[in-house]
Amino acid sequence: MPYRTCRTGCIVLKNVDFGESDRIVTLYSPDMGRFSAIAKGAKRSQKRFVNKLEEFSLLDISYRPAKHNRLHFLNEAELKEAFLSLRTDWQRYCPAMLANELVLRFTGEHDPDSRIFSLLHWLLESLHHGASPLPAVVFFHLHLLDACGYRPGLEHCATCSCSPDKNRGLSFVLQPGNGTLLCSRCSGNATRSRFTLSLQSLKFLQTAQGMTTKQMHRLQMPENVASECLYVLYSYSKYLLQCDIHSWSFLSQITGKRTGGKKTGE
Template sequence: MSSGRTRGIILHVSDHGEADKIITLYSPDLGRVTGIAKGAKRSKKRFVNKLEEFSLLQIIYRPARGDGLFILSEADLENAYLSIRTHYDRYVVAMYAGELALRFTREHDPDPEIFSLLAWTMQELTEERDPLAVAAFFHLRLLGAAGYEPQLARCGLCNAPVENGRDFALHVGRGTLVCARCLNEQREAVLPFSMQTLKFLQHAQHADLKNLTRLRLSRNNALEALRILHRYTQHLLQHDIHAWSQVRKLAGAQTPDSPSA
């Protein structure tokens, strides 16, 4: 079977037996794929210091047979994003992004937009950016790429546009805004949030990645945005994101989430 070449960002690594490692990575032309690096735990050349979570690699591989694992033959390190592993807050957000990517992607379903978003996120985490703001950017844009973009332009019930001076909340079940007038009629879960956070999310949804960090977001607004996106994601997935508790602790948010949080 002929070999293939691709780039990929490692999302997860685990040991397999005494000598091998199982890796899951996201590639722009393969999507999310899982493979085995034989002898990686003993390697002193081919894989040494390369198979680390969140690293960007150039790889040579042998395709999987049926539903099996692909075989990782060689790997060249393109970017280790080293400062992610030396700064706890950056590492936590990288874990959060990686877990979300695992949840919202499927095996062998490539999307170059998601790969670019992952690469952008890892690069931004090596810069002097607020990790919580990077997490909010990533979470929002991943939802859009996966087909679950929340509708934030107007009330999803009465079609009223977003205007300053009016209160809005996110309807978790619909993934749309609900204005103050319609809010009183709702018995389902809604998440109120500030106009500042709403405006940020609106602009961040469709801005070019290279311009995203020009949007200014306070730490409080970043946490508010993340809480809303997290609750919406809980509804979509019907289970929690394990790294969320650590993300919240980065901002000192120790109290349990609630529908109004």
């Protein structure tokens, strides 16, 4: 009986060498979600796979579905877009790596969400075409959390309902346990922590939450604000995932001290 062959479009999240000549790739596709496949002979085959299975590549693949939860078998890969600049420019590589890792960690296997695929594709394309890296990855991170059911509630304090706009003397923290804001009056604590958001950052995040990817270019976010937003989103995600996010150590090199993990008052 002939094997069934399927096709899908996908983005390469990760690849690892396996044995002497094979490679295992982790992919995200709009109709399959996250899944892994083995590319037999990928390290030898000049025709089928060479330079195609690198991180960030947008592919059209033909594969043989796995039986009994094993790895899918990759027959062929057609490279639609390599996004080469993301692998050669550190300023673009770091946010792209963070995005890949967040998709890897926040999504389940075979749990497709076309919004997540579109969001990742948008980010890689935007970085490749020269979008400002930090605001773009803030937008990505915020909307990924939304797609995964962890949208932070940033409009008002969850306890007294006061709005940051009308209470500029107060400071606000994102409560990682439920993703809502708490004002310093309700918490009785004005000390800054890794979850503290300045009024400016809060406003940018609120605006970004209401925007689509097509509108995002209108958002002019200063680098220091983008860094603060990223640091709080990273801290929130680390809390949700209960594990470290390895690519953060790269990204923090380009976002400066605010995200360098040396803050006090945690």
